Structure formats: C-alpha cells, structure tokens
Amino acid sequence: MPTSLPTIDTAPFQNSFVDEMRGEASFDNRPRQVPGYHYSRVQPTPVQDPRLLAWSDELAAYLGLARPAERGPAVDALAGNLVTDTMKPFAARYGGHQFGSWAGQLGDGRAISLGEVTATDGTPWEIQLKGAGPTPYSRRADGRAVLRSSLREFLCSEAMHYLGVPTTRALSLVRTGDLVVRDMFYNGNPQAEPGAIVARVAPTFVRFGNFQMMASAGELDNLRALADYVIRRYYPELGEPTGPEVYVRWFEEISRRTAVMLAHWMSVGFVHGVMNTDNMSILGLTIDYGPYGWLEPYDPDWTPNTTDFGSRRYAYGQQPNVGLWNLWQLARALAHLVPDPELLRPGLDLYSSTFEATRHAMMLRKLGLTSRNEADDKALFEALHEALAESEVDMTLFFRHLSHAAPAVRQDPAAAAAAWRELLAAATYSASPEEEQKLRSWLSHYQQRLQQETAAPEAIREMMLAANPKYVLRNYLAQQAIEAAEAGDLTVLERLMTVLKTPFAEQPEHEELAAKRPDWAREKPGCATLSCSS
Template identity: 45%
Template sequence: MPSHRDLTFDNGFATLPDAFYSRVQATPVPDPYLVCHSPDALDLLGLDADAIRHPELIETLAGNRVLPGMEPVAALYAGHQFGHYVPQLGDGRAILLGEVRNAAGEGWEVQLKGAGRTPYSRGGDGRAVLRSSIREFLCSEAMHALGIPTTRALCIVGSDRPVYREDEETAALVTRLAPSFVRFGSFEVFYYRNQVEPIKHLADYVIVRYYPELAGLSDPYPEFLHHVALRTANLMAHWQAVGFSHGVMNTDNMSILGLTLDYGPFGFLDAFDPGYVCNHSDTGGRYAFDQQPDVAAWNITKLAQALVPLMSVETASQAINEYPQAFGKAYLERMAAKFGLPPGGDTSGLVMDALQLLAQNRVDYTIFLRRLCDFDSTIDASNTPLRDLFLDRAAFDAWAARYAAALRQLGFNDTTRGQAMRAVNPKYILRNHLAEIAIRRAADERDYGEVNRLHTLLTRPFDTQPEYEAYAAEPPDWARKIEVSCSS
C-alpha cells in the first residue's frame, strides 16, 4: 500500500472563482494524536493502518501541516435554518484540504472539521470537541454500513488543547470524505444576492463533475434539479426506514448529491415514536422524525427557487414534482422488504398498521423488526419473543394473524424469508446511550477502546455477533435523560 506521501492532491473546488470560498490555513493544535480511524475509509484513499499512524500524516490531519497539492479553502454558502433564511453561513469550522483520486478513479474531497476559525466562523472558535467528533465519526461509518448514502469519516485526531463550551472540553478534528460537500445553500447564497453568473458557474461545475450524464444536454439544469430531488427522495426513504432522525435539516445541511451531511444532534429511534425530536434545541419540533420527508420537500423547493435564474418557475416546479411519488415508492419498497413482503397491494396496509401498533405500545423499532425475522407463520405459532414486546397483546395477536395469513397466502418459506429480512433489518444501531458510554470513557479516562469497539461492531450491523449481544438490547432507563443539541 502507498504511504501518505504517495497521495496526489488536487482541489477541483478551488478552481472555481474566489467568490465561492476563502483561502485559509488551519489553526495548529499542540501534540496531536490519533484517537481512531476507519480502515474502510482509508481504503478509499488507497492507504492502510500503517499510513494513518505516521506522525507526518497525523500532523496533517490535525491541521498542523499541508501536503503538496493541497489548497485549503473554506466554502461560502447560506441557508434556511429552522425555516428562516440566514444570508451568510459557510464553513465556520471546516476546511477543505483538497481532493484525492484513488485507483478506481473516484475523487474524494478531504475535509477537516474542527480546524479552527475561518471567515465564516461568526464569532466562534472554529473548533470541534471530542464528544461531537466521536458521534460524527461513529455515525458516518455506521450509516455507510447500513447502506445509506453518507459522507465518510476517515479518523479522529485529538489534542489536549482545551475548548470551552458549557464546560471545558478537549479539542478534536474529524477528517471527513465525500465526492463533494456542495449544499443546497451553496446556490441559495448567490440567488439572494441576485448574482446569476455564480449560480450558473456552480451548476455547470457540479453537473460536469457529478452528473456527467447530463453535461451533453442542451439545457441540463432542469434535469439536474430533477436528479437532486430524486436522490433526496431516496435518502429520505433510507432514513425513515431505518429510523434515523437527522435533527438539523437546514438547507445548508442538504447535500447536492443526496448524501447524509453534517452529523450534529442526530438520533436513531429506540421506542417507535413518529414525533421523535432528537435535537434538544428544536423546541417546535420542526425536524421531528415524521416531518423529515416533508422538510426535505420544502428544502428542495428552496433549491429550485435558487435555480430559477437558469429556468422558468414552471420548469423548476415540474422538475421537482416527482419527489412525493419517488419518496413514497422508495419508502414502501424498503418497508415491504423489512417485513418480508412484496411491495404494493395490501401489504402496505399491514406495514402501516404495524407501525401504528409500535407507536401505541412504545415498542423498540429495531428490536421489533429484528425479531420479526424469526416470525413463525404456522397457524399454531405463538411468536412469544415478539409478542412480549407489546403491552396490548390482543392487538398484536390480531395483527400477527393477518401477517401470518398473508405470508401463507404468498407461499413464502419462513427460513428463506427470515434470511432475506435479516439482510435489511440491522441488529445493531448507534443508540445514543452506546455513543454516550464511549464518549465518557474517551473524555474522562482517555480510553478509546469503546469507540473502536463500537466502530467495529457497527461496520457489520446486520450480522449476529454473539460477543456483542448486550449492544442490541433496549436502552437503560438513564438513557432517556440524554440530551443532544446543536452545540458542538
């Protein structure tokens, strides 16, 4: 495997005019050290574990040195935050170092989060703390293992430099990877400034690099918007099916590539609660779990508005009008697979009725679906482990009878069905209390063993791993007191 010195850096984003970014340098941290890394993400850059432990590369990923070819920049963007337009945001604590093209020809932008102040820090220190960095690292890689489009996390580099939030904490930097970090808000900032040329310039850049199949069209912009809407619909179907709540679905946190972007106050459902709000700061519940598909649709209208200088209002509206249908189709297909049923027809009613039962009985979403993989569809089956999850046993029995009848009518073999269901229903997710335990050990004892253990576990979320059985259990009572907000 090559060393970090063999990496060839470029920076396509930095070839855009200066209006799109500010050239910056990271603020060094003292005595950086490697906290954890993702071997799978290392593979994307063609590196191995020996390379990531090299002191020179650790210094680079701490923001203390720049490798040849890097052109560090902080991107400009704006966005609608909790429904209100904020005219200038930008990378306030993130710095794009450059882009690496791997042996497969894939381009991966390398970004440091927590690298210090930029012109967009708005009075902040530009730093990230260890706890939020651990959450982002673990969730980025866990989402990838679940098959959900996402930015990636290469590693966390720590430093004993103090960072002040509610209390004194230690600094950390996450190295993030993505084909692109361009957001909806990257277009909005120029729309609200009445600057048409940068909108066109950025759209052309994104189309040529990330939607090349559209580059030859005489008028590619409506199709570009259409493709973004469809990718976003697919992403929302993934989120809703797995029970993931993002927490801050501002337009500046929406990827132009349909990736899960910017892990802040996220959360996975424990007890099934459609109105679950994972962000303690979201007092109005704007970004509640069941609101995410509609919020994404609203965000897409804001992107369409920003692209109106490149097309008519009517054309923009037509370009995004398939979003509801695309989301609904993708979501129902995913849910049908999770229930071991074919999509469409009466099966969607079985799925929706089950979700209503889960909500009424506060049943753990992930555990229910995993136990459903072992459902016995014979007439005399008791399905006790699944039944015991419900307070209203009679209601479960009535649903289970319908479900069993449907499986028998379809002629499905329980063993084959169960195997297929276990491939789409994870046994392990990044529950808040698991992350909290790892964070406490890392912050209080400088023990990163639990972070690495969780990472290893979550790279195989669908596999039965007997040594980790406790990690698949329901959360303890104290976990209900965990609060996560936009604070870093």
C-alpha cells in the same frame, strides 16, 4: 514488488473547486461577509498535540492511503498542523434556511477542505477537516469541535455506510490536545472539553445552501458557474450543461437521490435532527452528523435535538415533508437558470413518488413480503406505524425479532401466539396490555398476509435479516464510547466500530450492544437528547 501506499501527508492532492470556482485568497480568517465568491482560501489553525484516536481502514484502502502512526506528519496533516504543497485549503460560502427561516450567509465555519485525493477506482474524493479552526464564516464561533461531537460524527458516518444509507464518510478522528469551551445545552453552564478533529470525506460537500447563497445575493454568474461545475463533475451522465433542459434533468436527479436517502433514513429509524437546507447534500448524501439519533421507543414526534423541542420541525415523522420543503427552496434558487420555474415542478413530484415507491419496497423487504398487493399492503404499513407508536416499541428490535419470528409462523401458524408473545417481551419498553392490543391485532393481520406468500420460510428469513439491522448506533452506546475516550480508553470505541461494520450479522459475542436502551439512559444527556453544540 508492490508499491507501498502513501500516507495523507505524502499523497498528491487535486483542487478542482479552488481551481474552477471563484474564490478570495486573502487568507483573512476574521468573521465577515464575503460577497462575490464561492469560497475563501484559509489556513487551518495548529493544535497543541494531535494524536490519532480512530481510523477507517476500509475507507483508507479505497482512497489508496496507508494508516498513519499515532503521532507524526500524517496526523499533523489530519489535524491541520501540516499543509502540504499540493493542498489548497478553503472554506466554502453558502447560506441556508435554519429551522424554516432564512439565515443569510453561513458557510464552513469550522470545516476546512484540504482538496481531493484520487481513489483506487479513479474518482476524486474531497477531504475536509471539521474543527480545524476559524474561517471567515465562523461568525461568533471559534472554529473548533469537541471530542464528543467529533466521535459521534466519525462513528455515525461509517455506521450509516455499512447500513447501506447514502452518506458522507469519515477517515480519521484526531484528538487535538487542546481544550474547547462549550455550553452543551445552551443553559449557562459552559465547560472545558477535549478538542478533536474529524476528517470527513465525500465526492463534494456542496449543499443546497451554496446555490441559495448565490441566488439570494443576486450572483447569477456564480450560481450558473457552480451548477455547471457540479453537473460536469458529479452528474456527467446528463451531458454538458448547454441549455435549461439539462438543469431541469439535474434537479430531477437531485430530487430522486434525496428521496432515496430519506427512505433509507425512515427504514432504519434514523433521525437527522437538524435538516436545515445548509445540511442537505447536492449529491443526496447524509451530511453533517450533529444531534442525530435512532428511534428507540417508536415515536413519530421524537427529535433528539433540544433546539427543536418547541416545534419538532425535524422529528422523525416530519423528515419526508422537510426533504420536500428543502428541495422547494433549492428549486427557488435554481429557477434563475431556467426560463420558467414551473419546469422544475416535476422534480418535486418525482421526489414524492420516488420516496413513496422506495419506502414501500423497503417495507416489503423488512416484512418478508415478495408478492405484491399494493392497496392492502399500504394499509398494512400504515396500521403498523400506528401500532408501533401506541405500543412504545423499540423499532430496531421489533423488526429484528420479527425477522426470526415471521418465517417460523409462516411454516407453523400454530406457533404464532408464542412467537408474538416473545417478540413483544423483547421489543417493548413499558407498554400496558391495553397499549399492546393494537400491535397484537396488527400481528394477526400480518400473519394472514404472510400466509399468502409462496417463498420458502428460509428465503423469507434471509430477506428480512438483510433488511433489518441488529445493531445501530444508539445514542447511549455512542455516549459510553465518548466517556471512555475522554478517560483515555479507546476499547469501547474500537469495539463499536467493529460491530457496526456488520450490522446485519448476528455477532452473538456482542449481544449486549443490541439491547434496549437501559433505564439509566432515558434522561441522561447525550443518550436521550442532544443539541447543536459541538
């Protein structure tokens, strides 16, 4: 007889970070500076009436965990009301650059890690409760999170995974039964909102800012200990960290992974919204889903984050440069581990070359091009970005419709005019014929490039459909799920979860979820713009 899976309240936890790093165990949650430590032991603050709203079945199966009942001990553990004997909850200490300025000590202000569970393949995964109460790093905050931001993080973590983007995951979404006061746009209009906690999962939540904090405080022993811990556990292919050459290779691998992640973001039109160095995973995973969004009208200067409207530092088109800047800040911290900081420069160069090569390869697949003509294709890609921006084109719809139109044009060039006309009608918002002219010209050049391909039209179609999702988590769709969940209706959330698990499939029964952003969502809070408030 097969052994039944444990629920999270009966699963054994390991605690490598607590056991191996230097931490304080005062369990004092008062906001304060915590010099000399990697983390603080904390206890989650209980909530009134925890209830399970959403659960990732596939992730749970991988972790070897059974789905819990709507209420009960397992949900108590997912809400922070129950800490089992094998859990050693902690909040990590880190710093970071926020919007380009050093912010000093930050840390897990509302995230509390329970420890690690061992997945079915033998790898440990850390489970962290976001919104589980105050920690020493909460500063002036309450350590809580509201339903709207928690639901968005749960949905997007899983949606990005199924898009193939390197990301942290989300296991559960629990409503707390408490109200949390938030000023959504920091405009003097605070409201009481339903509270929630998302259990997010990753091999580790260590970020660039952990190393920056140690370097900034002059805690070089802590810096080296943290680097050695991360290398041994998460970069074992580099070998034992016995000399500076290992740190150099490690930084290069961090840079490579970060470049691949950024290329994935750009490929699907994802905008993180708050790429502070404390929101950069040391594993090259997308982390901290706050004011994110997807390009709808293609605009390189678009940011979903109202806090960023002044400088647009984290706009879509700026993300690759910010990734490099953030790595430079990490290199400044890691420079204490090597005899010459210049040894880390090749890692920055590797980021740039990896990003360009990865994005180029992804764009070839998105456009159904198998033969290579590097110089001409680079010019073709650059012209496309300009044309998309000028024509107010929905990025996701453009590439998805192109996936159907291009193979037909490849097979029958005479059908091009009608195919391109249909594509523009489906993918543009309100562009005039004059604004569409550059895109029409680009489509003509693309048609000529397509004729150079030797692959069969069906092979081109399959490649493009596998590279261009039909369904992404548009902000207005997330907002509809939030409003329904706040009213007690989980069907909208559950439908979205189902559809986003297969974003490249046609799923004709869910066609309306692939539609352009409706006019009513253009200015609606939560649909067009968000803030860091959660």
